[in-house]
Amino acid sequence: MHCKIVWVDILARLAWASGSKLDRKRRRVNRYGRQLVGTINGDFLSVEIDSETPGFYRNDGIHLSQVGLEMFLDAVKDKLC
Numbered sequence: 001m002h003c004k005i006v007w008v009d010i011l012a013r014l015a016w017a018s019g020s021k022l023d024r025k026r027r028r029v030n031r032y033g034r035q036l037v038g039t040i041n042g043d044f045l046s047v048e049i050d051s052e053t054p055g056f057y058r059n060d061g062i063h064l065s066q067v068g069l070e071m072f073l074d075a076v077k078d079k080l081c
Contacts, residue, residue, distance in 0.1 A: 005037050007043075008045045012019070048071075
Protein backbone atom coordinates (compact mmCIF):
# COMPACT_ATOMS: atom_id res chain seq x y z
CA MET A 1 0.00 0.00 0.00
CA HIS A 2 1.33 3.44 -0.94
CA CYS A 3 0.60 6.51 1.15
CA LYS A 4 1.32 10.13 0.28
CA ILE A 5 1.29 12.86 2.95
CA VAL A 6 0.41 16.30 1.58
CA TRP A 7 0.21 19.57 3.50
CA VAL A 8 -2.48 21.86 2.07
CA ASP A 9 -1.89 25.49 2.98
CA ILE A 10 -4.50 27.29 5.06
CA LEU A 11 -6.10 29.87 2.77
CA ALA A 12 -6.24 33.57 3.51
CA ARG A 13 -9.68 34.98 4.30
CA LEU A 14 -11.24 38.21 3.11
CA ALA A 15 -12.27 38.86 6.72
CA TRP A 16 -8.59 38.88 7.77
CA ALA A 17 -6.65 41.98 6.82
CA SER A 18 -3.33 41.20 5.14
CA GLY A 19 -0.63 41.41 7.80
CA SER A 20 -3.12 41.08 10.67
CA LYS A 21 -2.35 38.88 13.67
CA LEU A 22 -4.47 36.01 12.28
CA ASP A 23 -2.89 36.30 8.84
CA ARG A 24 0.62 36.20 10.30
CA LYS A 25 -0.28 33.10 12.33
CA ARG A 26 -1.75 31.45 9.21
CA ARG A 27 1.50 32.07 7.33
CA ARG A 28 3.59 30.75 10.22
CA VAL A 29 1.49 27.56 10.51
CA ASN A 30 1.72 27.02 6.73
CA ARG A 31 5.49 27.42 6.83
CA TYR A 32 5.76 24.93 9.71
CA GLY A 33 3.48 22.44 7.94
CA ARG A 34 5.54 22.59 4.75
CA GLN A 35 8.75 22.05 6.71
CA LEU A 36 7.24 19.16 8.65
CA VAL A 37 6.07 17.22 5.60
CA GLY A 38 9.44 17.91 3.98
CA THR A 39 11.17 15.98 6.77
CA ILE A 40 9.11 12.87 5.94
CA ASN A 41 9.42 13.18 2.15
CA GLY A 42 5.88 14.48 1.88
CA ASP A 43 4.68 17.26 -0.37
CA PHE A 44 2.73 20.48 0.02
CA LEU A 45 0.07 22.30 -1.95
CA SER A 46 -0.44 26.03 -2.19
CA VAL A 47 -3.73 26.70 -3.96
CA GLU A 48 -3.72 29.83 -6.13
CA ILE A 49 -6.72 31.39 -4.39
CA ASP A 50 -5.91 34.80 -3.02
CA SER A 51 -7.79 37.13 -0.73
CA GLU A 52 -7.55 39.92 -3.31
CA THR A 53 -10.07 38.17 -5.56
CA PRO A 54 -13.50 38.32 -3.87
CA GLY A 55 -15.09 36.03 -6.49
CA PHE A 56 -13.38 33.06 -4.84
CA TYR A 57 -15.24 33.65 -1.56
CA ARG A 58 -18.86 33.85 -0.45
CA ASN A 59 -20.26 37.11 0.89
CA ASP A 60 -19.13 36.23 4.42
CA GLY A 61 -15.49 36.56 3.31
CA ILE A 62 -14.57 33.25 4.94
CA HIS A 63 -16.08 30.36 2.99
CA LEU A 64 -15.18 29.57 -0.60
CA SER A 65 -17.72 30.24 -3.34
CA GLN A 66 -18.64 27.48 -5.79
CA VAL A 67 -15.90 28.69 -8.15
CA GLY A 68 -13.31 28.85 -5.35
CA LEU A 69 -14.30 25.42 -4.05
CA GLU A 70 -14.02 23.84 -7.49
CA MET A 71 -10.61 25.43 -8.00
CA PHE A 72 -9.46 24.21 -4.57
CA LEU A 73 -10.68 20.64 -5.11
CA ASP A 74 -9.18 20.47 -8.62
CA ALA A 75 -5.79 21.52 -7.20
CA VAL A 76 -6.00 18.82 -4.50
CA LYS A 77 -7.04 16.20 -7.05
CA ASP A 78 -4.19 17.16 -9.39
CA LYS A 79 -1.66 16.93 -6.55
CA LEU A 80 -2.83 13.48 -5.47
CA CYS A 81 -3.04 11.90 -8.93
